[in-house]
Structures are given as C-alpha cells and as structure tokens.
Amino acid sequence: RPRPPSSSTPGKEGEHCSNLAEVQLSEGLETIGNNTFYDCKALQQVIIPSRITKLGHGAFSYCSNLASVQLHHGLEIIEYRAFYECTALRNVTLPSSVTELGVWAFDGCTNLTEMILLGGKKLLNQGFLKRGLSSGRGVLNQQALHEMIGHGSALRDCPATNAFPHCPLTTLKISVPRALSERMERLPRECRLSIEQRVHDLRRLELTQDGNILTCFPLIRMPSDWNSVEDTNDETAESLHQVLKLISFHELKESSILIELAMWKSSLVKEGARADCRTSVPDPAKSLVMEYCGFTGFLEPSIEGA
Structure with a gap:
C-alpha cells in the first residue's frame, strides 16, 4: 500500500502494480502525475484530497476494478483519458471547482451511467434562476459549460463534449445553486414536502437524498465521439420554472x-x-x-x- 511522497507531483509508484488494492494520498499533494496509477487493476477505491488540483493524463487508466472515486472541492483539471477503461465506474460527481474536463477523460467507462456536476452556480443561468422563463434565457449557461467541456468544438448552438465516448451515459446532471436549496430549507416542512413531490412528478428533474435538486440535460450522440448537451424542447427549463414558481408561492404565502x-x-x-x-x-x-x-x-x- 504505497503512500506517495509529499510533493507537487508524485512519480509512477503505482504504475503497472496489478496487485495494488488501496492507496492513501498525502494531503500535501497538488497533482497526480501522468499515468501514476496506470493499469492498477486491483485498485477499487480512491479518495482525491482537497489539495489536489489536477489529475494528469491517464492517471487512473485501465484501473478496471476502480468502482468508487471521491473527488473533493479544489480539483480543477481532469486531463486526457484520466479514467480511461475504468469499466467498474458507475457514477461520478464532479465538484464545482472543476474548470476543465479533458478529451476522452472517461473514454471506455462502459458502466458509467451517471455524471453529476456540482457547478450549478456557474453552469446554470442566474437570470433564469431569478426570473424563470420570463428572463428570456434558457436554463443552461452554454458558454460556461462549453469552456469546461468544449475542447475547441466548433458547434455554436450548444455545448459539446468528447469526454464520454464509449460510455452508456445519456444524461448530464447539474445541481442547482446552493442559494436555491437554502430557500427551500427556510420553508415550513409541509411546504418543502409539497415542492419535493412536485420535483418527483416533473420531467428532467431529480431530487437527491439530501434534498438538492438536479437538472438533467440529454447527451445527444454525434459523429466522431462527440456529444452535444441540449435542453431539447426546453423541458428542463419548463420543469425548473414550475419549481421556482412553487417556491416563490410558498415564500409569499409564509411572508410575515x-x-x-x-x-x-x-x-x-x-x-x-x-x-x-x-x-x-x-x-x-x-x-x-x-x-x-x-x-x-x-x-x-x-x-x-x-
């Protein structure tokens, strides 16, 4: 069970260590270098400390039994094929601090069915969250999402990504900003339950176990391993607008x-x-x-x- 040294970039201590089942990463690390845990087929779980800001090329490539990855706030860059062929991965949550998701970052993750982005404050339009459909804008901040996952895509109408080729992933989920969740938390319990039930009934919205709302956007398959991220027929926007109206109604109702x-x-x-x-x-x-x-x-x- 090697423990990488306290340096900005560990070497390749774990590369091709086929029996490496567990790893503890020092809090002093800032970067996990290229191919650091390449082909560590026995590795099943990894926790990325908050001080680490970058996962290098192929950092966990071919870790075919890696089923759990915990990424803490502070991580900024996930580079090219960082999790290539991690076939045991089923779900991943990216912290709001991530600014770049590299080309083919999750290529070949054949069981990856859920990807959650916790960056709703920047990835969802703030104007929409304040005024809903009357803002005249869609719910998705296309420019911010494009900067995070676009990698030079020439598409102008919608963001596109090639981070998930050969994955069964069909939806990208983005959490609503914390401020909106706090508005719900301030309401009486019966009001919150009413809103939560409404979320369950609406399309393209999900409610997490801790009460946060996820907005869901379809990944549309395109040629050359690209996926566009679209709010087709504005269904996500329509559903979130209904929730915003209901929150506003209860806030006004409970007003003093x-x-x-x-x-x-x-x-x-x-x-x-x-x-x-x-x-x-x-x-x-x-x-x-x-x-x-x-x-x-x-x-x-x-x-x-x-």
Missing part, C-alpha cells in the same frame, strides 16, 4: 407582511375580535410587494376588479 399588518391593526383595536384584525393589502401595494420580494415573473398579484 400580512401578519405584521394584522398585529399593527390589533394593537389599535384591542377590544375587537381576532377576525376583525384581518386586513387586506391595497392593490398598488400588492404589486410593490411582489416586485420587492423578487416574485415578478413568477406570480401575479390578484387585483380586485381586474
């Missing part, structure tokens, strides 16, 4: 504005019945409240006589 107005009125009419302390919000104020709370585009105020 009406309660504060009722309490203010009750302090003036102390002898009145509780029902008499109810107060309505004037129509002009409704529109101002909606705009102030950022709900314009998701919800429309009910205007009397409209």
Whole structure:
C-alpha cells in the first residue's frame, strides 16, 4: 500500500502494480502525475484530497476494478483519458471547482451511467434562476459549460463534449445553486414536502437524498465521439420554472407582511375580535410587494376588479 511522497507531483509508484488494492494520498499533494496509477487493476477505491488540483493524463487508466472515486472541492483539471477503461465506474460527481474536463477523460467507462456536476452556480443561468422563463434565457449557461467541456468544438448552438465516448451515459446532471436549496430549507416542512413531490412528478428533474435538486440535460450522440448537451424542447427549463414558481408561492404565502399588518391593526383595536384584525393589502401595494420580494415573473398579484 504505497503512500506517495509529499510533493507537487508524485512519480509512477503505482504504475503497472496489478496487485495494488488501496492507496492513501498525502494531503500535501497538488497533482497526480501522468499515468501514476496506470493499469492498477486491483485498485477499487480512491479518495482525491482537497489539495489536489489536477489529475494528469491517464492517471487512473485501465484501473478496471476502480468502482468508487471521491473527488473533493479544489480539483480543477481532469486531463486526457484520466479514467480511461475504468469499466467498474458507475457514477461520478464532479465538484464545482472543476474548470476543465479533458478529451476522452472517461473514454471506455462502459458502466458509467451517471455524471453529476456540482457547478450549478456557474453552469446554470442566474437570470433564469431569478426570473424563470420570463428572463428570456434558457436554463443552461452554454458558454460556461462549453469552456469546461468544449475542447475547441466548433458547434455554436450548444455545448459539446468528447469526454464520454464509449460510455452508456445519456444524461448530464447539474445541481442547482446552493442559494436555491437554502430557500427551500427556510420553508415550513409541509411546504418543502409539497415542492419535493412536485420535483418527483416533473420531467428532467431529480431530487437527491439530501434534498438538492438536479437538472438533467440529454447527451445527444454525434459523429466522431462527440456529444452535444441540449435542453431539447426546453423541458428542463419548463420543469425548473414550475419549481421556482412553487417556491416563490410558498415564500409569499409564509411572508410575515400580512401578519405584521394584522398585529399593527390589533394593537389599535384591542377590544375587537381576532377576525376583525384581518386586513387586506391595497392593490398598488400588492404589486410593490411582489416586485420587492423578487416574485415578478413568477406570480401575479390578484387585483380586485381586474
């Protein structure tokens, strides 16, 4: 069980070590060099420490029994064929710190069926997350995704990648930003359950065990081992828009504005019945409240006589 030295780039201690079943990587490492664990067929699990920023060419190529890879935040670059022919890999989660996914990085991973990108803050359009379909923009930040996985693709209409040739992967999953999850967490439990049930019912959205939402985008097969990443028929955008509307609705419903107005009125009419302390919000104020709370585009105020 070798332990690579504390250096910026370990040598090839593990290369062709067919009986190497476990490896512990020093926290002092910054890079795993080219072909470092090439053809380590007995290796089944690896945890990449947070200090490592780069996986070199073929770093884990031909590790055919490597079934679990934990990539921590801090990793930035996964180079050419880093996980080539890792046929036991079934799912991989890339931290939001990853800025470059190399050519054929997961080529030949014949059991890889799930790829999750935790970079929703940069890979999803922030304008869409604020205003939904009314923003006039799609949910996918095509430029940011292209910079991460494009590798010089000449396609202009949509991002494309050649990181997954000869894989059964059909969908790329991108997590929503943490800020949106926090909005859900602040809601009462019954409201959260309502939203979670809605997510289960909508197409191209998934709910993780810890309550985060994943947006799903089809990988469209193209010639020469390329896959385009598309929100075909805007289905992902439509589904996420519905969730954003529901979150906004519950936020407004739970708002303390009406309660504060009722309490203010009750302090003036102390002898009145509780029902008499109810107060309505004037129509002009409704529109101002909606705009102030950022709900314009998701919800429309009910205007009397409209």
